Amino acid sequence: MVNNKNYSEALERLKFLLSKVNRNAVVFTSKDLVLKRFQPIFSHSHVLSLKQSELEKFLHERNNHHWTMLDRQTTNLVSEMDKLRQTLFNMTDQTIPLDQRIDRTSHVKGLGLGILTPMLMMFNEKEYGVWNSKTDKFFIDFNLLQNRSMTNGQLYQEVNSLLHKFALDFKIGLWELDALFHYHIFLQDDPSHHRTGTL
DSSP states (O other): OOOHHHHHHHHHHHHHHHHHSOTTSHHHHTHHHHHHHHTGGGSTTTGGGOOHHHHHHHHSHHHHSSOSSGGGGHHHHHTTHHHHHHHHHHHTOTTSOHHHHHHTOTTSTTOOHHHHHHHHHHHOTTTOOOOSHHHHHHHHHTTOOOOOOSOHHHHHHHHHHHHHHHHHHHTOOHHHHHHHHHHHHHOOSOGGGSOOSOO
């Protein structure tokens, strides 16, 4: 259970960031374009036939307009395409509890939560938020995860629940919220010191 004081302080930080960022930056405005291009390839009906070329395009920031470092694991991921396809098929099977789906992904080389959760966001951007190093820094800075002695799946369930709560409180989508965590790292009191653009 998140501490109310910590959550309130986190809300204030997000409120500050939301007031300072350029909402016309591509990182905010590209959602529909990115979803139109990549949501079909991460659908439950397609992932078993996911092509290497489709995966590689998604991993590049110039195409996803949101995450700069997903492509660092391209070599590892494409070396195990069959395992990856089956894992994504299981991950997009919403009849399986979310924590169990997450905890079964560890056998795919290069598929950490920082890559898996953007893929989940492409599958269903209204259901799954991103948990990567930037999200985690925000959660650490405001001590939002006070119990980390859980499995990755259990932790992600808790993180995702809080991401939904933040999004609801600010009336923004999970895509836009994910962008704010990037700005949390680089945008302090003087926004002129931060470049706008993709993550």
